[in-house]
Amino acid sequence: MTPEPIRVPLPGALAADAHRAVRGALRAEPRDAPLVLDCGALGALDALGAARLLRLVDEVRQTGREARLANLSEAARRTLAEVDPAILAHEPAPPRHPLEIVGGRALDAVDAVASMQRLAGATFLGLARPFGHRGIKWDRTLRQMTLVGVEAVWIVFFISLLVGVVLALNGATQLRQFGATIFIANLVGISMTREMGPLLTAVIVAGRSGSAIAAEIGSMVISEEIDAMRTMALSPIRFLVVPKVLALIIMMPFLTVISNLAGIGGGYAVGVIGLDLGSDAYLSQTVQSLFISDVMTGLVKSVVFGLIIGLVGVYRGFSVRGGPEEVGRVTTAAVVTSIVLCIVANACFTALFYFTG
Amino acid sequence: MTAADREPVLVVEDVVAGYGDVKVLDGISLTVDAGEIVTVLGATGSGKSTLLRCIVGLLPPWEGRVLINGRDVNAAGTEEREEILREVGMAFQEAALLSSMTTAENVALPIVEHWHADEETALMLARMRLGRVGLGRAGDKMPAELSGGMRKRAGIARAIALEPRLLLLDEPSAGLDPTTARAIDELILGLKARGDMAIVAVTHEVASINTIADRALMLADGAIIACGTLAEVHASAEPRVQAFFRRELVESAETTSLVDELEWKA
Numbered sequence: 001m002t003p004e005p006i007r008v009p010l011p012g013a014l015a016a017d018a019h020r021a022v023r024g025a026l027r028a029e030p031r032d033a034p035l036v037l038d039c040g041a042l043g044a045l046d047a048l049g050a051a052r053l054l055r056l057v058d059e060v061r062q063t064g065r066e067a068r069l070a071n072l073s074e075a076a077r078r079t080l081a082e083v084d085p086a087i088l089a090h091e092p093a094p095p096r097h098p099l100e101i102v103g104g105r106a107l108d109a110v111d112a113v114a115s116m117q118r119l120a121g122a123t124f125l126g127l128a129r130p131f132g133h134r135g136i137k138w139d140r141t142l143r144q145m146t147l148v149g150v151e152a153v154w155i156v157f158f159i160s161l162l163v164g165v166v167l168a169l170n171g172a173t174q175l176r177q178f179g180a181t182i183f184i185a186n187l188v189g190i191s192m193t194r195e196m197g198p199l200l201t202a203v204i205v206a207g208r209s210g211s212a213i214a215a216e217i218g219s220m221v222i223s224e225e226i227d228a229m230r231t232m233a234l235s236p237i238r239f240l241v242v243p244k245v246l247a248l249i250i251m252m253p254f255l256t257v258i259s260n261l262a263g264i265g266g267g268y269a270v271g272v273i274g275l276d277l278g279s280d281a282y283l284s285q286t287v288q289s290l291f292i293s294d295v296m297t298g299l300v301k302s303v304v305f306g307l308i309i310g311l312v313g314v315y316r317g318f319s320v321r322g323g324p325e326e327v328g329r330v331t332t333a334a335v336v337t338s339i340v341l342c343i344v345a346n347a348c349f350t351a352l353f354y355f356t357g
Numbered sequence: 358m359t360a361a362d363r364e365p366v367l368v369v370e371d372v373v374a375g376y377g378d379v380k381v382l383d384g385i386s387l388t389v390d391a392g393e394i395v396t397v398l399g400a401t402g403s404g405k406s407t408l409l410r411c412i413v414g415l416l417p418p419w420e421g422r423v424l425i426n427g428r429d430v431n432a433a434g435t436e437e438r439e440e441i442l443r444e445v446g447m448a449f450q451e452a453a454l455l456s457s458m459t460t461a462e463n464v465a466l467p468i469v470e471h472w473h474a475d476e477e478t479a480l481m482l483a484r485m486r487l488g489r490v491g492l493g494r495a496g497d498k499m500p501a502e503l504s505g506g507m508r509k510r511a512g513i514a515r516a517i518a519l520e521p522r523l524l525l526l527d528e529p530s531a532g533l534d535p536t537t538a539r540a541i542d543e544l545i546l547g548l549k550a551r552g553d554m555a556i557v558a559v560t561h562e563v564a565s566i567n568t569i570a571d572r573a574l575m576l577a578d579g580a581i582i583a584c585g586t587l588a589e590v591h592a593s594a595e596p597r598v599q600a601f602f603r604r605e606l607v608e609s610a611e612t613t614s615l616v617d618e619l620e621w622k623a
Contacts (some may be wrong), residue, residue: 005621034621036621045385057619067619068620068621069616069619069620069621070620070621072616072620075443075614080614080615080616080619081614081615081616082617083615085614085618086614088615088618133473212452216457219456220455220456223451223453223456224449225453225454225455225456226452227449227453228413228447228449228453228454228515229454229455230413230415230442231413231414231415231442231445231446231447232442232466232467232470232515233439233440233441233442233443233467233470233471234466234467234470235435235439265610354594
């Protein structure tokens with residue numbers, strides 16, 4: 001036997017807090033009794049009022065109770081008659097267990113690693129074919145080298161110069177106490193060539209070019225340009241990915257050399273102009289402190305950083321699903337992921353070189 | 358005539374496909390011969406564009422297979438797949454022109470890559486193709502500078518750049534003014550007249566269907582509800598087919614109003 005319905009009179013105007021009117025009734029026993037929302041005081045119902053009324057019905061139904069309307073005016077009936085009944089037929093999403101959420105994230109991470117591996121594999125295969133009809137697109141690669149390398153020279157130079165100045169000024173404060181200000185040349189030279197030069201360049205290029213790569217490919221995905229390339233039997237890996245990654249691999253060492261020189265120049269300016277160290281003495285000290293292995297270590301790192309920035313940007317770009325707002329999200333993610341991975345790789349390199357002498 | 362000429366250009370066999378867990382196509386079969394235009398009809402969301410994506414290999418089917426010139430596009434390796442797709446041209450609903458290239462460069466791209474033409478020759482041929490769709494003067498414009506209808510026509514020019522044996526058109530005349538739509542229909546009929554091209558056009562433009570279709574296939578909820586010559590499909594007793602051609606709403610017997618559903622009857 002159906003239990004007696006619980007009648008809930010609704011106020012004359014359904015305000016934004018109208019749901020409070022039914023909250024108390026939802027706790028009433030028996031639990032399987034339908035709630036009848038008495039609309040007698042409502043009068044006419046505009047679109048916003050109808051939306052609030054249907055939200056109440058939906059809220060009641062989400063609790064498992066039946067919800068009905070009574071005493072609808074003719075005007076309210078006309079407004080509700082225009083509404084598709086299907087809007088109340090949706091199934092509420094089942095609540096997810098926290099473990100399920102964690103497991104889902106873990107599986108997503110495994111999928112992401114597998115996709116990245118496939119992308120990296122396809123890119124290396126593309127890089128392994130330098131010439132011929134299916135080979136590297138050198139014209140596109142040159143264009144990319146201009147974009148990621150030549151156009152980044154001034155920003156890399158300027159920031160590295162300032163970092164060199166800051167390193168020298170901070171070093172001077174400490175070294176002056178021991179009368180060893182000349183060793184600023186060592187500090188700046190070694191710091192720039194081994195660590196700061198490659199890492200600074202990587203951060204700048206990740207922010208400048210990694211984001212641009214992710215945004216460009218992401219936009220191409222949502223406008224079906226990538227699909228169009230595939231239907232034309234044109235490989236997006238060969239046309240888009242390989243030129244961008246190769247350009248980064250080639251240009252990163254050049255940018256790193258510029259960063260090293262600019263940083264050392266900044267230290268030189270502080271040493272010679274600010275600390276009255278002789279120009280020849282500073283340069284000679286710098287040359288004596290640097291080993292070719294320091295410079296080469298930085299350059300090897302920069303190649304790996306270029307590879308990381310390129311692959312992450314491309315991977316993030318291809319992972320776009322949905323609309324333009326997703327392009328913005330993956331662009332940010334590309335920069336963050338690139339920088340984190342470059343710093344992790346840098347730490348690994350430093351540890352490796354330290355323990356292997 | 359060789360055996361290869363006689364076999365259908367496109368064979369779709371019992372294709373079941375979808376996105377994620379959602380089945381969009383359920384057991385679709387279709388054969389298209391050279392010199393034939395098949396139109397795929399149906400309401401928005403009925404699976405028409407998904408069928409094209411399956412045919413061209415962008416969406417691998419869950420079941421069934423797609424044969425283009427006798428070769429399974431989804432079972433092919435990378436190089437064989439490229440060979441198969443060289444014989445296919447597809448015009449996307451939103452054109453999908455590469456935004457970093459001019460219109461002519463877009464059309465020239467497959468010519469340079471697959472016919473190994475030098476860039477200047479390819480651009481000249483691209484302008485010829487653009488001329489066929491009435492865009493002879495638009496070659497130097499970037500896609501963003503073209504109107505929606507012009508982009509669509511440029512997409513068709515790119516699709517026919519390599520004179521494919523199978524041409525897939527996704528809503529070729531939707532959103533165009535009647536004169537341009539008619540010109541596109543004439544172009545499609547002109548391509549058919551060459552005799553060696555099979556054309557599949559997804560559309561819900563009734564005027565266009567009546568002009569170009571040799572055969573028609575109507576989809577609803579991912580399944581075929583009518584298939585045959587245009588006359589046979591017109592004569593179908595299926596209410597959704599009739600409603601489609603008469604541009605009527607299909608009323609469901611089960612439809613109830615929200616007031617009927619919600620009103621309390623003591």
